[in-house]
Structure formats: structure tokens, C-alpha cells
Amino acid sequence: MFSGATPRTFIRSWSVACRPRPCVVIIGHFMSKKCVMQLVRGLHNLRPEHRGCVATIGNFDGVHRGHQAILARLRERAVELGVPSCVVIFEPQPREFFAPETAPARLARLRDKLELLSAEGVDRVLCLSFNQRLCKLSAASFVETVLIDGLGVQHLEVGDDFRFGFDRVGDFDFLQQAGTTYGFTVEAAQTVEIDGIRVSSTKVRKALAASDFALAERMLGLSLI
8 A cells, every 4th residue: 555655546545444344264375575464354253373472462553663563572582482473453443433423444454464563573463353252341351351362472562552352441551460370471662753753653644644755654664755
């Protein structure tokens, strides 16, 4: 989506990218120059060999510089522990599920996001369907069902503002307590700023909407032309 696109064509693609394209892959692979990344669609498709990893969780829309910092640290921890790195994402994204008419346009469609994650050297992506069942799952149940029983997480890397679980009650302190109980470590990534602006998908959208392509490029860490 990004390579070879002019700012005008990028904006056109970005503005209509708020709905994911159908994807029927259950367990597949995405290739980049850095690695072959495995995609697992749904918790029920995890296999015993998928247990044991370092993981992070989020939308990763646009895979901007803040995301890249989290993924870089994730790769380091994966090497240190000798296990694969795994990114947990959701389809649709939570805001698209709760408020489809007002959810912001995506910076990258699902396939583009997967290609960007593969380019960052991620070993595996677990894509969970964000539905009524998942959105009602408590933070404690999410940890037990997804992180422990499903992935066998050894280390978790999260953003400094990460929240999860029903009513978003799960946060960094909650994860630290869960890590003590289940035997995994947790680390919060530091905020990435450019010119004093915290890098986020929202800020990238604002830069694009204002035609500030230079700032958008710096936040995304790639060229739009």
C-alpha cells in the first residue's frame, strides 16, 4: 500500500481503507525480505507447537514508529529467550466493532498491515475475531485463555497506554500481577515522540488530513512517494 504510492494515491487508498477485506486464511505465511511470517486466524487454530513465545497486543494500524519500537524490543527478547515473536491483532478493530459508522479510517488494510509486520521481522501473527464473545471477555479471562492456554507467553511487550479486557480494566499493573501469578514478564515500551508529538495512528491520520506528508512520513518511518 505504501511503496510506490504518491501522497495523493496514498490518501485515496487511506480514505477508503476503513473496512477490512475478506480473508479466509486459517494458517498461512507472509514473506518479506527479513522473514517468513506465520498467520494464525482464530484462537481455535492455535496448535501445541505455537505455545512458547514473546508477544505484544494491539491494532498496529500503519505500523508506525511507535509500533516499530515495540517490535524491535520484541525481537530482542525473542532472541534472548530463544522463542518466536508473536503479535496479537484484532479483526475488525475494536472501534470498528463498537462504532462502525464513526470509526476512523485505517492507515493500512489487513493485508498491508501483515506485510508491514512481516517486514519488521515478526515470526507469527495471531488474528482474533473481535466479536461479542471476545469483547465481553474479562481481562483475567483474556490472560488465561489467550496468553497462557493459547500462546504460553513467556514475555509480554506492550505500549505505555495499553488497555484490554471488558470495560478496558486490564492495564500494565494488571499484567504485572498476572505475570507474577503465571510466570511471564512484562515490559512497557517508552513513548516515541517526533518534534514533541507523541507518535500514534491518530496523529498520523491528522498529519495526512492536513497534507503534512513530511510529518506523516517521519511518524510512519517510510516514504509516501
